[in-house]
Amino acid sequence: MREPNVISFTSLMAGFIKVGRPKSALLIFCKMLESWVLPNAFTFATVVNACSMLADLRTGQKIHSHVEMFGVQCNLVVCSSLIDMYGKCNNVDDARRVFDGMDYRNVVSWTSMITAYGQNALGECALQLFREFNGLPLSSPNHFMLASVINACASLGRLVSGKVAHAAVIRRGHESNDVVASALVDMYAKCGCIGYSDKVFRRIPDPSVIPYTSMIVGAAKYGLGKFSLDIFKEMLDRRIKPNDVTFVGVLHACSHSGLVDDGLEYLHSMHKKHGVVPDTKHYTCVVDMLGRTGRLDEAHQLAKSIQVEPDQGALLWGTLLSASRLYGRVDIAVEASKWLIESNQQVAAAYVTMSNTYAMAGKWENVHSIRYEMKHYGVYKEPGCSWVEIRDSAYVFYAGDVSLCARGSEVASLLRELERRMKERGYVGGSRGLVSIDVEEEAKEEIVGLHSERLALAFGLISIPKGVTIRVMKNLRMCRDCHEAFKLISEIVERDFVVRDVNRFHHFENGSCTCRDFW
């Protein structure tokens, strides 16, 4: 073209983005400016998208300033792409600034902001914003938004909110959407309900690699190594090509179920059989797998043989350090913690683990000197914690004395009981054992314990066998759609629940359904 115009330039940029070449798109943008062709809103939405793909904050900011200069800062699409770009560049505050500055928003801009929160470990903010969205008149979440919301529920372990989102998915007919279904599989697994993950997974008509991978990873994290590998084999039988993440799941499964030889075989077959070249994250799994079973020298050799950048190696050497502590290998622990500290990666954790390794070996002088060094350099380790949400209250657990947390004495006695049962099943004490839990049994307890008033409120009239009945909310209005959704959700994940009085749902008073109020 002798004189390409703004549309031809933008089309070309969009084309490069489509084939995964965002850098080329940026070069075209520069060429466009050099040719004195003025960019418009279409151009900026495209070029901002290129920055998102590259997670290039500095270029993104420059483009943002151009957006202001060219006066397209009020454009809806441009703003949504800016929110997305700031989110992907881990700059949530600027994403929010753009969002707040918008005169008019649509479901895409809301989704971009919710996703930005979710992708930056701010699940709580994501859910809060989702609630605000639902409070707007005439608003309705679509499958993009629901996928993000389910993801936020997963990261927070919010089972009840996740189930309500699931009901919304069913109500709106997004159940067979591959992306949404993957998010649900992942959410249920992360919320401790692998059985539900399986049920959702089995309803996907033609699952792609990602739902398969979600299921493999979920089962692996649950300690169901063999189950996880069975799904992997099924996937191969169906000629679905595994990707790098699938192999992380497979190796994780082997590692956490003591299947070391299988794991090594999978590592070696990855490239040859499946064309996936192992990278640092796979070697980290294998180092963990060897380390967990006490094959520290092999793990050490493997870690040393891999050339890594500091940020990539943090997990690799951190893994080796943990395994060294587990088996009291001061020699390897010293090398691993030295690597971490010198690379300025996870310094506080490295100090603490090293100190614990010395303590385990009874080398108290070294323990004191490390603690002194930490004080001297002002290194502080934020304690790690885990939590579980029961009836809208979060119970937080820190490592160490469980009796200090809320209802700690009950927790401690439950732990003693679990230990007793584990010993009955042949578990050998100490931190080196592998624990596997009977999922079905646990899931049932969870249903009774966690399935609190929220779901009963939303769906009403539910009774559980064994004589336990959840409180019934009177005058609940529920539209036919919600009711259908509820029946379906019962079939999928709540087979133990029985709807007692179906007919009462078929009329609802004074107009609209109350489902909106239950977010």
Place this chain on the structure above:
DNA sequence: GTAGGGTTAG
């Protein structure tokens, strides 16, 4: 000619 969603190791 333009914007949004899912799986990742210690």
